[in-house]
Amino acid sequence: MSQALVAGVVVGGIYGLMALGIVLVYKGARVLHFGQGEIGTLALFVAWWVVDERQGLGQPWLLGAAAAVVAAAAVSLVFERLVVARMVEASRLAIGVATVGLLLFLFSLELKLWGASPKYLAPPIEGLGPRVAGLHVSPTQVLALVSAAAIGLGLTAFLRRTDFGLGVLGAAQDPAAARLVGVPLARVSVFTWVVAGVLAAVAALLVEPTIGVFTAGFMTRFFVFALAAALIGGLTSLPGAFAGGIVVGILDQTVQYWSLGVPVPGLSVLAVFALILLVLLVRPQGLLGRAAA
Amino acid sequence: MRPARRQVVVGAVVIAATVLPPLVSRVAPGFLDELLALRLAQAAAFAAMALSLNLLMGYAGQISLGHGALLAVGAYTSGILTGRFGLPFVAGLAAAAVLGGAVAFVVGLPALRLRGLYLAITTLGLLLVMQESILQIPWLSRGSAGVALPRPVAGDFVFTRNADFLALVLVVVIVLWLVDANVTRTRLGRAFRGLREDEQVAASRGVDVARHKLLAFLLSGAMAGVAGCLHGHLLRFVDSRTYDLNLSLLLVAVVVIGGLGSRLGVVLAGVGFGLLPEILRAITPAAEGWDHLLGAALLIVAMARHPEGVAGAITEARHAKAARQARAGVAESAPTEIPRLPELPRPAGAADRPAVAPGEALLEVRDLTVRFGGLTAVDHASISVPAGRIVGLIGPNGAGKTTLFNAVGGFVRTASGTVHLGGQRIDHLPPHERAARGLGRTFQRVGLARDLSVRENLLLSQHAICRYSAVAALGFLPGAARTEAEAGERADLAIAAIGFERFADMPAKHLSGGMQRIVEMACALVTAPELLLLDEPSAGMAPGAVENLAIRLRDLRDALGRTLLLVEHNVPLVLDVCDEIWVLHAGRVIAHGTPDEISRDPTVVEAYLGRNVPAEPVS
Incomplete structure (x- = not known):
């Protein structure tokens, strides 16, 4: 049980990272970015291609991770410039459907380039790791937890402490006023979309070792979990989204733990889906977000 | 056909x-x-x-x-x-x-x-x-x-x-x-x-x-x-x-590419994307999988360029052209002359509407309160509207006029109070049932389904009096066919009354603002509502048209004894056309009387009209 809690906090931190991306884009553009998860999967394929010794280049993991992040940033940048930036006048719904198009595009591209067979990306650090207070904590889990916390805190600090970060938050609240005080809205938009893509890539790199293998569509599954996390924060609260990630992670792992041997598979997915419905129907403004007008 | x-x-x-x-x-x-x-x-x-x-x-x-x-x-x-x-x-x-x-x-x-x-x-x-x-x-x-x-x-x-x-x-x-x-x-x-x-x-x-x-x-x-x-x-x-997921998303792409809402386009796009993998494979084995990429790319392009879909964009362009041509035939795009509004008899499907003798209270709002969070938008307001009269509701910005309209229509939750229409209590009813009991309204922003044609808007407005079941609709059973024919006749009568025959099949959004207002009025009148709520009917109208509007509103009252309640910022119009006026200020009723009494009432003059108001109504 405690083992499930540890695993829950670890994957929860990863969901939280993706949820931060969802919230950033939602605050900035009032849009749900459905392509975000698949940007992570694409990054994972890039990392696999760089790292894998037999079918890829056989380079070190860190180089693969760097390439993954660069790829995610590049895809996000291109999508923002070519599509989002040209849809300033469009309805938010239309932009949302365009991100669905991005999701389908990346999904199909992965299938086309790398096929449907599962891929295995070696974890950054091998081994079982130390026992802490009687619990197994693998090096990968430690790495995931530390990176998620560091990135989450770092991003929040950047947004709250720097002029550009405050500009991002200000633009989210009132674009017209932000423009008047000189916030570069175009750059802010690029920033939010690119950061969302990079967060998805980092989350993908961190979550893959906990599963072991991945295929096309891998991260869109976790995108749904991250959506649940972001919804708990009302889609507008950054700390709420991260905390929501931990909640979803613990729910996911404990239900998996308790439902071993139950004849209905995938109960944790069912539980997360129920959580989404519950939050949407009972408290659409989230547990921590502010009520929308 | x-x-x-x-x-x-x-x-x-x-x-x-x-x-x-x-x-x-x-x-x-x-x-x-x-x-x-x-x-x-x-x-x-x-x-x-x-x-x-x-x-x-x-x-x-x-x-x-x-x-x-x-x-x-x-x-x-x-x-x-x-x-x-x-x-x-x-x-x-x-x-x-x-x-x-x-x-x-x-x-x-x-x-x-x-x-x-x-x-x-x-x-x-x-x-x-x-x-x-x-x-x-x-x-x-x-x-x-x-x-x-x-x-x-x-x-x-x-x-x-x-x-x-x-x-x-x-x-x-x-x-x-x-x-x-x-x-x-x-x-x-x-x-x-x-x-x-x-x-x-x-x-x-x-x-x-x-x-x-x-x-x-x-x-x-x-x-x-x-x-x-x-x-x-x-x-x-x-x-x-x-x-x-891949199949589900490809379907979204197919529907958008085929043109959202276009049956033929969607079926053609479906067949096309169904056969595309085979065609690509026949060309070269390397082309496998390109169909999904193509679908995704087209979906993104369609959304970025034409959110109504590719086929939608084509129809759209055709309609816009037709609208330009049809409008070119009319002397001015913003008419100063408002056509006669349709005066249709009560429809057969409206048998259970309340009957009220002229002069008796048709609408009775008692002690109504609406709160938004901490803000009290309407504060224990009571008004009544006698049948067969034109009644005005005025007040400065933020006085709660539109909120009161929305409360009568059933669109906001009320904290207290009752609303009676023709003696029947309606404040617990959802909006569509209030409409079925003979409550019609227009909106401050024009209340039309913008993508629907003028004729379809007039048919949509008859929803409550088209009484046939969903099953009858799906099978287009005789009852449904007969009702549809009647509704179509009423729509055509209304179109003829306002002289919009040449615009009948054009999406409402291609008409000018003034023309849209006229269509909206026709829509509100096509079911011959017992009470018509008009929210700023003169907004955006040329001064000449406003004068004309007063004539048309009087027509409605005099020809068929319609009852009108209007919210209006144009004070001269209200003083000119209304039989009686209610004045709201900060959510409360501060005065009620004939236009003459209102324009002389010192509290109203102070709260709203300003000090230099001519004693005689301007017409």
Whole structure:
């Protein structure tokens, strides 16, 4: 049980990272970015291609991770410039459907380039790791937890402490006023979309070792979990989204733990889906977000 | 098309679909071999899936990213019933439709509270749950192996050959097409499209928004169940990966590319994308998978350039051109002359409306309070409107006039107070039932379904008096056909009254602002409402037109004894046209009287009119 809690906090931190991306884009553009998860999967394929010794280049993991992040940033940048930036006048719904198009595009591209067979990306650090207070904590889990916390805190600090970060938050609240005080809205938009893509890539790199293998569509599954996390924060609260990630992670792992041997598979997915419905129907403004007008 | 001719065409198409594939495959197998028949049947099934999603997304404007879940419900249901329990194909098909509809209905429940992209979340979540949990239940799929679906049997005949099954698929697709066509030509389709454009406007025209949202999900789900069933029996075996996210999203792309809401476009796009993999493979094996990339790219481009879809963009351009040409024929695009407004008698479907003698109170608002959070927008306000009079409601900005309108119409929650219409209490009723009791209204921003034509808007406005069931609509049964004909006549009368014949089939959004206001008035009047609420009818009108408006409003009162309540900023117009006036200030009623009394009342002058107001009303 405690083992499930540890695993829950670890994957929860990863969901939280993706949820931060969802919230950033939602605050900035009032849009749900459905392509975000698949940007992570694409990054994972890039990392696999760089790292894998037999079918890829056989380079070190860190180089693969760097390439993954660069790829995610590049895809996000291109999508923002070519599509989002040209849809300033469009309805938010239309932009949302365009991100669905991005999701389908990346999904199909992965299938086309790398096929449907599962891929295995070696974890950054091998081994079982130390026992802490009687619990197994693998090096990968430690790495995931530390990176998620560091990135989450770092991003929040950047947004709250720097002029550009405050500009991002200000633009989210009132674009017209932000423009008047000189916030570069175009750059802010690029920033939010690119950061969302990079967060998805980092989350993908961190979550893959906990599963072991991945295929096309891998991260869109976790995108749904991250959506649940972001919804708990009302889609507008950054700390709420991260905390929501931990909640979803613990729910996911404990239900998996308790439902071993139950004849209905995938109960944790069912539980997360129920959580989404519950939050949407009972408290659409989230547990921590502010009520929308 | 005339009904008789339509029947001949439909009959000919059905016979061709039934006879041709089996015949050609036997007489000239070179033209239709088994593989080609399989591909054609797949394409037809794909078109059926696209029709189902089009009903939900294109007509009702509800997004589904997880339509594959409903297809899987259809395929699994029929597979288990026919394959394992040996029931006939027809039973499997019917059960697939019923269960598909039921699951979609449940999925649609959140749509009553949520809009837009939130539905994308829940439908995406449903697909994930379906794939990872429900479809993996060992009893359903016997492990993760999936479900086998036997080909249908009719007597001694088994649909083993793909060409024979193709005929069956084609016939079912034709039936779906006909049902879909009946949706769009009846109150059902108009209600779907009305709520897609503006739920408040649709409700004020008598559409039960919640009911029709769920109906859209139900119908779309039933069609998806049928499509999944056909597709499954064609493949003979499906598993949890058959109806995955990729397929669901490709369907979204197909519906957008085909043109949201365009039946023909969506079917053509469905057939095209159904056959595309085969065509690409024939060109070069390396082209495999390009169909999905193409679909995705077109979806993104369509959204970035023309959110109404590629085919939609073409129709759009045609309409815009036609609108320019038609408007060029009219002397001015912003008319100063307001045409006579339609004065239609009470419709037959309005028998249970309250009857009130002229001069007695038709609308009675007592002690009404509306709060938004800490703000009290309307504060214990009481007003009454006598039948057969024109009553004005004035007050400075933020006085609570529109909020009071919305409370009477049923669009805001009231904290206290009662509303009676013709002696019947209506404050507990939802907006569409208030509309059915004879409450009509116009909106400050023009309350029209912008994408619907003028004529369709006038038909939508008669939703409450078109009384036939959803079943009658789907089958276009005689009752529905008769009511539709009557509604069409009323719409044409209204169009003739305002002289808009040449704009009748044009989307409302292509008309000028002033013309849209006239159409909106016609829409509000086409059901001959007992009480008409007008929210700033003169907004955006030229001064000449405002003078004219006063004449038209008096016409309404004098010709058929209509009762009007208007919120208006144009004080001279109100003083000129109204029989009595209520003045709101900070949510409270501060004065009531004839225009003469109001313009002399010192509290009103101080609170609202300003000090230098002429004592005589300006006309």
